[in-house]
Amino acid sequence: MNATLARLIGGQICVHGSMAGMRLAAPLLALREGYSAAAVGLLVALFALTQVFLALPAGRYADRHGLKRPVGYSVAVACVGAGLAVVFPTFPVLCVAALMTGAAAGAATIAVQRHAGRAVHDATELKQVFSWLSIGPAVSNFIGPFAAGLAIDVAGSSPGSLEGYRAAFALLAVLPLLSWLCVRGLPDMPAPAAAAGGESGRAPQRAWDLLGDAPFRRLLIVNWLISSCWDVHAFAVPLLGHERGLSAAVIGTIFGAFAIAATVIRVVMPFVANRLREQVVMAVAMLVTAVLFAVYPLLHSAWAMGLCSVLLGLALGTGQPMVMSLLHQITPSHRQGEALGLRLMAINASSVLMPLMFGSAGAVIGVSGLFWAVGAAGLGGSRLAWRIANRVPKESQKA
Incomplete structure (x- = not known):
């Protein structure tokens, strides 16, 4: 991993970490102030909502302006959003902060991923780069909540005091500035000719036209299935653990085993990237x-569930790096920002809607039925992944 990639990862971690910390601190403050679970659920959903609507414009903007300008604006928006919560720690302002920090994290991620994908030379480097980049969100999902929780408990006059929450929000408002320090010295990649000037006499292309390309459409569906499997695990394991009479600490350990396994496999992947084929x-x-989803509901021992969780983490942890590598190969270079935006939009729309669907389905068919239904969809996703053509446009072959 070279210095440029390390700085890109650092830039991604700090903006995303600010959002992850807000996603912990804001709901806790809302609960402290007496707001209902429904209100807190709405607040949490707002972190993903802006990414649904802004991902495509953010992708187009990155196609036109490269890395530093989108990241700079993202840093400013994240700082202002978290800063507003410092000055006005009320529920309406927390909702605004959720919208702003969520949007900033999404836009910065698109710009970083696009820049990293265009800076490499071949498919092997793509797999290596996106394996390293995929570690960033895992790190930020630890750093942001840990720093926020520590500030809430330590900085106030008493644990959980309003001063502690203000201190946490202030810390999260400063954290994105480190992202700018990471990327400000990196040179922007030159804009592809089609993105910079377009071709005269041709109608402008729409992002939805990308869905007309069969490999991209299949890749997007497979990516959505991988994300849905991840969400099902997060949603259903607490319910299954509760049915089995497991304690909160044990259920949390099962989750931790999943996260560690997903991170470990992503650390290993760059070293064997030349032997990996994305579709396979x-x-x-x-x-x-x-297979694991078929077995999971039949397990009753915490150790068995933990082992299954580890295996799931190893399997699902490989998904995002391979999706990102293949996306950059099958998408024209001047539309990669749009493609990344479309992917992020689909994932965040799923994160908003799927928990509602999981809850309704779980009430009808039970937790076990939910595992089996999504597992069956995974079988279809496996077949679809085999059919993705590894077609590399000429314009993506760059030095």
Whole structure:
């Protein structure tokens, strides 16, 4: 991992970490102030909502302006959003802060991913780069909540005091500035000719036209299935653990085992990237996930559930790096920002809507039925992954 990639990862971690910390601190403050679970659920959903609507414009903006300008604006928006919560720690302002920090994290992620994908030379480097980049969100999902929780308990006059929350929000408002320090010295990649000037006499292309390309459409569906499997695990394991009479600490340990396994496999992948084929890795990951989802509801021991969680983390952890690598190969270079935006939009729309669907389905078919239904969808995703053509446009072959 070279210095440029390390700085890109650092830039991604700090903006995303600010959002992750807000996603912990804001709901806790809302609960402290007596707001209902429904209100807190709405607040949490707002972190993903702006990314649904702004991902495509953010992708187009990154196609036109590269890395530093989108990241600079993202840093400013994140700082202002968290800063507003310092001055006005009320529920309406927390909702605004959620919208702003969520949007900033999404836009910065798109710009960083696009820049990293365009800076490499071949498919092997793509897999290596996106394996390293995929570690960033895991790190930020630890750093942001840990720093916020520590500030809430330590900085106030008493644990959980309003002063502690203000201190946490102030810390999260400063954290994105480190992202700017990471990326400000990096040179922007030159804009592709089609993105910079377009071709005269041709109608402007729409992002939805990308869905007309069969490999991209299949890749997007497989990516959505991988994300849905991840969400099902997060949603259903607490319910299953509760049915089995497991304690909160044990259920949390099962989750931790999943997260550690997903991170470990992403650390290993760059060293074996030249032996990996994206379609094969995704197809095998979906097949293994389907089998594990079939077995998971039949397990009663915490140790067995923990082992299954580790295996799921290893399987699903391979998904995002392979998706990102293949996306950059099958998408024209001047539309990669749009493609990344479309992908992020689909994932965040799923994160908003799928928990509602999971809850309704779980009430009808039970937690076990939910695992089996999504596992069956995973089998279809495995077959779809095999059919993705590894077609590399000429314009993506760059030095």
